[in-house]
Amino acid sequence: MSHFSDRVDKALADDNLSEALKKATSQLVSRRSTAFSSLEDAENLRDIARNTKMKILHNLEDNLLKFEKSLQKNGSHVHWAKDAEEANNVVIEIAQKQAVKKIVKSKSMLSEEIHLNTALIKAGMQVVETDLGEYIVQLAGDKPSHIIAPIIHMTREDVGNLMHDRLSVPFSDEPEVLTRIARRKLRQEFLDADMGITGANFGVVETGSICLVTNEGNARMVTTLPKIHVVLIGIEKLVATFEDLNRFLKLLARSATGQKLSVYTSIIQGPGKGTETGPEEVHVVLVDNGRSGMLGGDLAESLACIRCGACLNVCPIYKNIGGHAYGDTYAGPIGSIITPGLRGLAQWHELPAASTLCGACKEVCPIRIDIPKMLLKLRQVTPPKVKASISLRMAIKCFAVIAGIPKVYKGFTAFGSRLLRFLGSKSWLTNNIPLLDRWTKVRDFKTPAKKSFQRMWQEKIAKDGK
Amino acid sequence: MENKLSKSKEVILTRVRESQVLARLPEIMPESTDGLKSHHQPESDLLNSLQKEFDLLGVETYVEKNQKAVCKRLRNLLQDKSVLSWNLDNLPYDAGTVLQSRNVYFERDDKIIQASADIGLTGCDAAIAETGSLVLLSGEGKPRTASLLPFEHIALIRQSDIYFTMSDFFDKKGKEVSQASCIDIITGPSRTADIELSLTLGVHGPGKVIVVIGP
Ligand code: SF4
Numbered sequence: 001m002s003h004f005s006d007r008v009d010k011a012l013a014d015d016n017l018s019e020a021l022k023k024a025t026s027q028l029v030s031r032r033s034t035a036f037s038s039l040e041d042a043e044n045l046r047d048i049a050r051n052t053k054m055k056i057l058h059n060l061e062d063n064l065l066k067f068e069k070s071l072q073k074n075g076s077h078v079h080w081a082k083d084a085e086e087a088n089n090v091v092i093e094i095a096q097k098q099a100v101k102k103i104v105k106s107k108s109m110l111s112e113e114i115h116l117n118t119a120l121i122k123a124g125m126q127v128v129e130t131d132l133g134e135y136i137v138q139l140a141g142d143k144p145s146h147i148i149a150p151i152i153h154m155t156r157e158d159v160g161n162l163m164h165d166r167l168s169v170p171f172s173d174e175p176e177v178l179t180r181i182a183r184r185k186l187r188q189e190f191l192d193a194d195m196g197i198t199g200a201n202f203g204v205v206e207t208g209s210i211c212l213v214t215n216e217g218n219a220r221m222v223t224t225l226p227k228i229h230v231v232l233i234g235i236e237k238l239v240a241t242f243e244d245l246n247r248f249l250k251l252l253a254r255s256a257t258g259q260k261l262s263v264y265t266s267i268i269q270g271p272g273k274g275t276e277t278g279p280e281e282v283h284v285v286l287v288d289n290g291r292s293g294m295l296g297g298d299l300a301e302s303l304a305c306i307r308c309g310a311c312l313n314v315c316p317i318y319k320n321i322g323g324h325a326y327g328d329t330y331a332g333p334i335g336s337i338i339t340p341g342l343r344g345l346a347q348w349h350e351l352p353a354a355s356t357l358c359g360a361c362k363e364v365c366p367i368r369i370d371i372p373k374m375l376l377k378l379r380q381v382t383p384p385k386v387k388a389s390i391s392l393r394m395a396i397k398c399f400a401v402i403a404g405i406p407k408v409y410k411g412f413t414a415f416g417s418r419l420l421r422f423l424g425s426k427s428w429l430t431n432n433i434p435l436l437d438r439w440t441k442v443r444d445f446k447t448p449a450k451k452s453f454q455r456m457w458q459e460k461i462a463k464d465g466k
Numbered sequence: 467m468e469n470k471l472s473k474s475k476e477v478i479l480t481r482v483r484e485s486q487v488l489a490r491l492p493e494i495m496p497e498s499t500d501g502l503k504s505h506h507q508p509e510s511d512l513l514n515s516l517q518k519e520f521d522l523l524g525v526e527t528y529v530e531k532n533q534k535a536v537c538k539r540l541r542n543l544l545q546d547k548s549v550l551s552w553n554l555d556n557l558p559y560d561a562g563t564v565l566q567s568r569n570v571y572f573e574r575d576d577k578i579i580q581a582s583a584d585i586g587l588t589g590c591d592a593a594i595a596e597t598g599s600l601v602l603l604s605g606e607g608k609p610r611t612a613s614l615l616p617f618e619h620i621a622l623i624r625q626s627d628i629y630f631t632m633s634d635f636f637d638k639k640g641k642e643v644s645q646a647s648c649i650d651i652i653t654g655p656s657r658t659a660d661i662e663l664s665l666t667l668g669v670h671g672p673g674k675v676i677v678v679i680g681p
Contacts, residue, residue, distance in 0.1 A: 024663055048497045057491055061482045080475040132669055133660035149660060156662050175661040179669050186670065191578055207644060217614060217656040217671025223648070224610050225577055235478065242643070246632050257659075260519075261597045264671065265651040273647045274606035277573050277580065288478045296485030301492060370492070 004350040007325040017153050021322050024152045025313040031258025032310055032364065039254060049251055050367050052244050053304035056205075056236075057295065063205050063238050064286065070208025074270030076282040084114035087287045091116060091197065091230055092123045094283050098228055100125060100194040104186075106212070106219035107131040108199025109147070109307060110232045110287060112329045113342070116197070128189045130218040132182055139166045145323030145331065147309035148256050153322055186218070196222035196279070200233040201306070202248060203284075206241045208269065210284065213252065215263045223268055229279040231268075236291050236303040248306060251366040255308035290342035298377040299341040304367045305334050311361035311371060317354050326351065333361035333371045340378055352378035410454070417448040512595045512628045513679070519598025523654035524667070526676040533559045536622065536680040540564045543585075543620060543676060550583035550616055553607035558589050558622050559680050573609035586612040586619045586672065591642070592635040593628045593677070599653040600677070601635060603646035610648055619652075619672040623679045 002010075011017060036042050056063055068078045079094075081087035095103065103125055105111065117127050129138040133150035137143060140162050144150030151159070160173040169181050198219055202211040210231050212219040223229050239245050245267075253259045272278020294303060312318045312332030323331035328348075330338045336351035352375045361371040403409050513529070520527045530536045536559045548569035554562030565587075571580050588608070592601040600621050604610040613619050629635040632651070636643055643649060656671030667673040 020662070027663055044497065047495055050492075051494050051497055054491050054494055057489065058486060060486055061479050064479065064482065080478055082474045082477050086474055130670070131660075132658045136660070149663065151660055156664075159661055175664045175666050178661060179658060179666040183669055187581065191581060209649075215656070216658050216669040218669075220610065220614050220650065221670055224614060235482070242636050243633060246636070259653070261599055261651070261653045263653050263655070263657055265653075267649040267651075268647075269644075269649070270647055272604075275573055276604060276606050276647065277577055277609050277611045278604065278647060286478070288481070292478060292481035292485050295482060296488040298490065300485075300489045
């Protein structure tokens with residue numbers, strides 16, 4: 001895979017992307033804050049949700065065993081998978097047993113984490129993503145770039161061209177027309193499919209319920225029309241009771257899209273009953289894939305994440321580079337913790353560094369997950385892999401000498417600021433300063449103020465007579 | 467497969483057991499559930515709040531005085547369109563009478579035929595005033611397809627089934643809730659904002675939701 005800094009460069013060079021990102025994230029941020037201001041006792045609700053998750057994680061073994069029992073009582077089959085390969089194999093075996101050819105899927109990040117689609121296609125099955133954004137991503141052979149808005153990186157023209165190309169339909173850039181086309185195409189897929197695969201937003205320990213939330217209704221289609229329904233659920237996604245679930249639903253919708261409740265909340269409790277049109281078999285696959293390891297380390301708290309995407313939208317880094325630059329399933333501040341947590345730090349040590357530690361993520365997180373603290377922890381163990389270049393080391397040494405002698409330092413800064421003011425608007429000059437050009441190529445060098453802070457400070461002291 | 471599976475279960479649970487002892491999870495904080503208790507509202511307020519939420523969501527709402535008016539309203543709404551319906555004895559207000567001599571499909575019909583219907587007709591186990599949600603408990607005779615496949619969904623609501631919050635409903639009807647194969651909570655028409663965040667209705671589920679509230 002490409003290097004992190006190359007992916008970042010690519011994202012920063014893409015004007016379409018940065019405009020789309022700015023628009024989308026700021027809209028989502030303002031919707032979220034409006035939604036929260038209408039929620040009575042929101043802060044208390046967040047405390048309770050946080051506690052609920054911590055209690056579950058403290059007693060995860062018990063909770064998993066109880067959850068399994070409740071699922072079985074509802075008539076669901078339970079499977080356990082310790083890693084990605086096992087999870088994929090479980091799904092393939094279920095499918096092969098029933099001679100499944102066509103599979104419809106509703107958005108599941110876990111399935112992306114374990115590369116389920118690739119495995120299913122390799123096993124000779126056809127897989128169709130049905131969330132509109134994910135469907136478009138799949139048509140494009142691309143990857144989603146945001147938890148809630150997977151094609152935040154595409155314009156309507158991009159989508160129109162893609163559908164025109166891949167689905168042989170007339171070009172249009174009207175979202176309404178494009179959505180109708182997708183409805184028609186996907187409706188047929190739902191009716192043809194023999195198996196539906198979903199993730200799970202929550203699993204309720206006490207009742208063995210699987211809760212799925214969408215605005216489009218695709219998860220309902222996937223869990224209603226095919227005769228087999230397979231749920232992939234991370235072992236950390238549990239809540240204890242219906243009352244808990246109810247609270248999490250309030251927080252999730254508000255944090256994700258600024259709605260009081262998402263359009264469709266489906267709580268699935270086993271296969272369809274009697275003559276009802278519904279799946280004949282429900283299989284729940286409990287997937288570990290690194291989570292149990294994280295539970296024992298410094299990143300345990302991140303297992304409480306409910307994947308609302310709020311921390312992405314406020315992150316100054318995410319807002320500029322978008323989801324793809326993070327290089328894996330989970331993007332944004334929380335992705336910078338989960339990806340190294342699940343996949344190991346060796347290949348992902350740049351991610352924790354890609355943060356300003358401004359704390360905006362923690363501020364908006366409905367579960368108040370202390371993301372900055374964990375990023376710092378990860379930075380502490382980051383191996384100092386790259387040795388700085390000789391010129392940089394020399395420059396830093398010189399700076400250390402200069403900064404160590406106040407008089408010399410003052411002289412240098414005064415000279416520097418005068419020089420820069422003189423160069424002023426000649427950006428072709430300032431943007432090509434040797435050694436600094438990696439910085440200045442993409443940013444204009446600011447002209448310093450006429451009066452330095454030190455001067456102002458001294459003047460203030462003199463004036464105050466202190 | 468069985469053997470391999472039970473082994474994975476053991477491996478996972480062992481790791482979890484070892485980890486949760488070491489886990490440096492944040493302390494459980496003091497909390498209070500007092501502020502979260504539902505505010506019990508007089509019946510008339512319930513209807514008002516519900517209507518307000520329906521308006522915001524773009525749900526078309528009719529409030530009718532008696533059974534006869536409900537049926538008349540339903541007849542007007544259905545015109546001569548084909549219908550996918552809950553079984554007749556599960557519909558309130560004897561609404562089944564309105565369906566006589568129409569193209570009506572039920573859960574026993576093939577799913578392709580069900581999907582061809584213009585309108586889905588259902589009752590409603592609860593309507594939640596706080597959020598403008600319809601709660602439908604699926605089961606035999608109350609297929610989930612009716613509120614999902616057709617482009618229009620008409621739900622008949624009895625005023626006595628309006629609750630202020632979801633918890634009020636769960637408290638009162640816990641047994642029914644636990645027995646349903648699927649609980650669908652529907653809050654407005656199907657929508658997406660995936661393409662440039664522009665709102666489009668009816669992407670997979672109904673693009674139009676109509677409720678008729680009877681006495
Ligand atoms: S870390 Fe918090 S804000 Fe970020 S996605 Fe998870 S729950 Fe949402």
